[in-house]
Amino acid sequence: MSYSALTHHFEQQHHLQHLGAICGWDQATMMPSGGNQARAEAMSALAVLSHQQLQDPKLADWFASANQASLASDQKVSLAEMHRQWRDATMLPSDLVGALSLAGSRCEHAWRSLRPANDWAGFLPLFAEVLNLSRQVAAARADVLGLSRYDSLLEQFEPGMRSATLDSVFNGVKQWLPALIKEVQDKQGSEIVLQPQGPFAIEQQRALGLDVMALLGFDFNHGRLDVSVHPFCGGVSEDVRLTTRYDEHDVAQALMGVIHETGHARYEQGLPAQWRKLPVGQARSMGVHESQSLFFEMQLARHPAFIAQLSPLLERHFGTQPAFAPDNLAKLYTRVKPGFIRVDADEVTYPAHIMLRYEIERDLIEGKLEAKDLPERWDQLMQRYLGLSTQGNYKDGCMQDIHWTDGSFGYFPSYTLGAMYAAQQASAMQQQQGSLEQLIEQQLPSIFDWLQHNIWQHASLLDTDTLIEQACGQPLNESAFKQHLQQRYLG
Amino acid sequence: MSYSALTHHFEQQHHLQHLGAICGWDQATMMPSGGNQARAEAMSALAVLSHQQLQDPKLADWFASANQASLASDQKVSLAEMHRQWRDATMLPSDLVGALSLAGSRCEHAWRSLRPANDWAGFLPLFAEVLNLSRQVAAARADVLGLSRYDSLLEQFEPGMRSATLDSVFNGVKQWLPALIKEVQDKQGSEIVLQPQGPFAIEQQRALGLDVMALLGFDFNHGRLDVSVHPFCGGVSEDVRLTTRYDEHDVAQALMGVIHETGHARYEQGLPAQWRKLPVGQARSMGVHESQSLFFEMQLARHPAFIAQLSPLLERHFGTQPAFAPDNLAKLYTRVKPGFIRVDADEVTYPAHIMLRYEIERDLIEGKLEAKDLPERWDQLMQRYLGLSTQGNYKDGCMQDIHWTDGSFGYFPSYTLGAMYAAQQASAMQQQQGSLEQLIEQQLPSIFDWLQHNIWQHASLLDTDTLIEQACGQPLNESAFKQHLQQRYLG
Structure with a gap:
């Protein structure tokens, strides 16, 4: 009763x-x-x-x-x-x-x-x-x-996660990330990459986005695509509201953004119907959610086999141009370059943006840093991790993200946890079903079936550790992520 | 306390x-x-x-x-x-x-x-x-x-209104309406009216609608225009959501619809800010609300002086054509012809649609008519009032309106009450400020100021009778409406 x-x-x-x-x-x-x-x-x-x-x-x-x-x-x-x-x-x-x-x-x-x-x-x-x-x-x-105060906020987004674990994982990443960034940049220094020539009409970008969402199995009877300043995946699982933003001179931003949000959306749409109205029927954690968006955006969409499918779609909407050749797109979408903006960051430098935010928000919440001192600390850490200065440049610095504006402190680590979980899932999927290349070329839906079976249908019925271990055979660790980056960027 | x-x-x-x-x-x-x-x-x-x-x-x-x-x-x-x-x-x-x-x-x-x-x-x-x-x-x-059961529903939309009053007013209308419809049709029989030649692209229709909303003083910082199957004015007074529907072959439908809903919207936007969150700060009644939409759509937008301003707007968006000449538009927008669809009905036959619905919904609620017998009764009354049969044609008959689908019985009389209140307001405004023709040509905003002063700012601070008497010098009656129709259609 x-x-x-x-x-x-x-x-x-x-x-x-x-x-x-x-x-x-x-x-x-x-x-x-x-x-x-x-x-x-x-x-x-x-x-x-x-x-x-x-x-x-x-x-x-x-x-x-x-x-x-x-x-x-x-x-x-x-x-x-x-x-x-x-x-x-x-x-x-x-x-x-x-x-x-x-x-x-x-x-x-x-x-x-x-x-x-x-x-x-x-x-x-x-x-x-x-x-x-x-x-x-x-x-x-x-x-x-x-x-601790900060852990108490982290617990809202990542039940069971502690800053001690984050420190340990992030310290692991810090061991190899700087060298990897440098090595990749050296390797890519000699590459010739063509930039797609715009402008790319927004209506066409929207049509392309809808095509790619359809390819990725988004259910348009239970969701839609719109525009907002900061892209997000909202609504409810029966009616998922994706947003993106368009830049007439950059077709990749909206395209990759839509693919990312479609990963979130398919997780939502794939949650078990019988539990939808209850807490146990919701997504497991923000990190697991992000693992789905990053699986779509990074593991899947930047894979050469998937880029081979994106190329004709781009040509259908914007005509043929040399930059749309699959080889060139693959180079373009895996280009590594330290930059100011987290949401525009490549897969390799992205963890640096997160580690910076993690350290700052932890100190803000623990009372070791005041709001007024935020720009200075931001600038220091950007210099340290990515060699860039944001002095006086607030809009591309500490004012770039929506998260802190509404008090979502403790959320940022989820992005990099997601990247690690996604790499673990891709690794396990390939061990069980064959290479991603084969799957993408021959049976794209089987990839979504694997995610449905191993992640989506479990909602919050399993705790994060069990979910990940059961799906991937291993608890959270950085090695699949490291391997993935090495293979894609130096392989 | x-x-x-x-x-x-x-x-x-x-x-x-x-x-x-x-x-x-x-x-x-x-x-x-x-x-x-x-x-x-x-x-x-x-x-x-x-x-x-x-x-x-x-x-x-x-x-x-x-x-x-x-x-x-x-x-x-x-x-x-x-x-x-x-x-x-x-x-x-x-x-x-x-x-x-x-x-x-x-x-x-x-x-x-x-x-x-x-x-x-x-x-x-x-x-x-x-x-x-x-x-x-x-x-x-x-x-x-x-x-009575029906009056108890009417009271939700028109506080103080009773079916006895409606019977009396509607019986008055029945005295002169059939003859008026016939007389107008006879007079218009010899008129030559050009139909605008489409198609009219929906994007352009939308742009035209936005122009006309701006002309009518709609505040776009507190509202927007979208599309729905059945047009309405929703949202809240700080953020009024208008909708319309577009037909590529008929520019008037959306145009007049937008003007109508803009009347509703300006009432909402003009409600007194200090009472907005309370019942007393809401619109007085549905009839008073409809008086504002009909003031805009009928008293104002179909006035020759306003049509003279619509004509160049139409030309700006769709190019010049003979049908857009002000004289022709005036004839077109005051064309009287009995038809099936209430929302497409002209100003003169409209009350017949309402009297039909009033009689049917009263009987449905009082248990004198069953749902299954609705199509037959609809057909009978359409034949009686407008000489048209809807046998087997449900979509243009008893299934045409949204109101009964969600249980809004008792609402329909508000439309014709609104038409009467609007005519009374126009008559009083002209006695106080000069002819509508002069006002439209020389000081359009003064019309809205009069409505703001006499109607909008009072929200529900006055009861309907007091509001109307104070604004118009007379309680509800059909004579200003009759005079208006006679002058516009036979004058």
Whole structure:
């Protein structure tokens, strides 16, 4: 009885989250700017309400009673995931949740115009308030969970992950990454790579994106593609809302962005239907989510066999040109060059962007770094890891990402965890089914079937370690990722 | 204290309605079809939640206490409007509200494909369920309000309006309308009217619509224009979402539709900012709302002086052609011809469509007509009022409107009430400020200022009778409407 009551309660929560997800998508893609104040208030009211509902005193009784009940094993996992969400919510006071949601909406909205204007002074007070409230959240969570402040935030996105593990994995990466970047750059120095000649009309780029989404098995009856400043995959699993952004002079940005988000989308669309309204039916973690987008974008789309299929699609939409030859595209899409922008970074330098953000956000949350000192620290670490200066260049520096504007501290490590999980999955898939080259050329859908079987269908029914070990035969480690990079870039 | 508590409570309700309004808009404009089941469930959960919140037992105490408090006069009106909304909600059991919302979403969604397929058999069971639940709602409301079942539904859209009043006004219209239609048709029989030659590219039609919205003072920082099967004005007053539909062979449909919805939109955008989150800050009634859309579409946009401004806009977007000459457009846009489709009907035959629907929905709700007998009754009344048969033609007959698909019985009379209120407003405006011709030619914004001053800013601070009498110097009556039609069509 109490298990059913909890299930019903969490299903109702899911329906509210559905409305919030669609309105969040609308806010980023459709809403005129003048609507923001009212929308921010409405989203904040929803966050508070959702939070209040989780704080209903009945739930504590239900959990106590359900824990004594005789349940099937999947029901036990569902109960545990409901409990995790409940525990996460009830450890925070409602007004703190509401205040962070409101400050986050305001900061994020302002960021959309302040970033292009490189306006750090305008951004700082809004960001400082988000940081201030995020620290309060971290402190409250840390108290209850018995974790460090930063780990208590990490736990929201990567259940079970700790900064000690991250330090160990990232220290491993630091052993070989700088040398690898240098070696690849040396090797690529002599390569001749043709840049595709634009402009590439946005309508055609959109049509190309839709074609590639179809090739990747995106279900258009349960989702759509739109435009936003910062691309994301939102909506609900029955109606997945992808976004991208277009640059008339760069066809790769939107194309690769769409492929990346399609990886997220297929995970969402592939979640098990019978659990969709419950916490256990959601994606396992942000790192696992990112492993799907990076599987699509890196393991799959940058594979020469897949590029051989992209080439005729590009020609269909933009006509023939030498730069669209498969060999040239392969060189172009695996070009390694340290740059300012994380979302434009290549596969090899990307982990450097993440390690930088990880160190900064950890210090911001632990109180070892203040908001006003962010640009300076950013500049220092960019110089150290990638040899680039962002002094005075906030828009391509510490103001480039959306994450911190709404208080999503603890999220960034998921990107590189995702890259590692994706490499482990690709390695296991090839051991079981044959080379990616063969699979892409002869049976592309079997790749998605493998992911459906090994990742998507499990939603949160397994913990991350079990999921990865069961799919890949090994726990998290950096060696498949290292091997993949070496083989692709130096092989 | 209790007044403040109520105010806060209703503001929270408003925030949830905001999310529902945006998701409702999304459902009609953006959502892929496969997302409907989940959306319908989420919208239903929101309706139930919103309803439950209004049923919070605290509210009864707060109302009792606030009624004793010393309040400013506008606070008293705000309190009364909150009380009306509370009374409306608490007289219905939550599961009935949820069931109607779910059945309505299902029926409306199915209707979007069943109507074009002329599939009455597929539609009937869905519609019968909506009717069944609507009758239960009407019965519950009637009991509490001491009204007839139909009047209890009418009260939702037109507070204070009764079918006795409608009967009296509509009987008045029936005295002169048939003869007027005939006389106008005789007069127009000899006119030569050129049809604009298409096709009219949809992108250009959209651009024209945006131009006309700008001319009419629509605030694009607080709203946008999109496409849906059945045009509507949704969203919230800070972010008004207009929709239209385009026909490549008919430029007038979308153009006049956009003008109509812009009338709704400006009312919404003109509501007083300080009351926006409360019931008293909402539009007075559906009839008053429709008076604004019909003021824009009929009184204003079909006036020869306004047509003289539309003509060059049409030419700008579609080039010059003889049909775009102002004289011809004026004839074209005031052409009277009995037809099947209400939304395409001219100003003169429109009331016949409404009187038909009024009589049918009254009988459906009062139990004097069953769902299965709807097509036959529709055919009978169409023959009687407009001399047309809809036998076997459901899509252009009883399946043409969205209203009944989601249970909005009692809404249709608002359209003709709106036409009458609009005529009264135009008449009063001209007595106070000079002829519409002069105003349109020389000071278009002063027309909107008059509406802002006399209608929009009052929101629900005045009851409908007071609002109309104060603005127009007379209560509701059909004579200004009759005079307007006679002058425009026979003058």
